[in-house]
Amino acid sequence: MDLTVVEVANRCPLCGGALEIVEDRSYIWFGCRRCMRYVKREKRELARRYVDYASRRFDWRGLVSELYAVYLDGG
Numbered sequence: 001m002d003l004t005v006v007e008v009a010n011r012c013p014l015c016g017g018a019l020e021i022v023e024d025r026s027y028i029w030f031g032c033r034r035c036m037r038y039v040k041r042e043k044r045e046l047a048r049r050y051v052d053y054a055s056r057r058f059d060w061r062g063l064v065s066e067l068y069a070v071y072l073d074g075g
């Protein structure tokens, strides 16, 4: 399977490690490799909210802060 992994600036509150975003065919996973703790959201649903097709912009910051909040919240 072809996975895209991106490290983000946010840190894991549990271990202090860098958090990462992992993308597969249908989901975006957000979490910590060291803790093996991830939350996931459907790509389609995130795209609807964070991609502005008119101006061809992707609100990366908005996406990361939402996923980080979910992660802190425990998924």
Ligand SMILES: [Zn+2]
Pocket (backbone or CB within 6 Å): 012, 013, 014, 015, 016, 017, 032, 033, 034, 035, 036
């Ligand atoms: Zn961690």
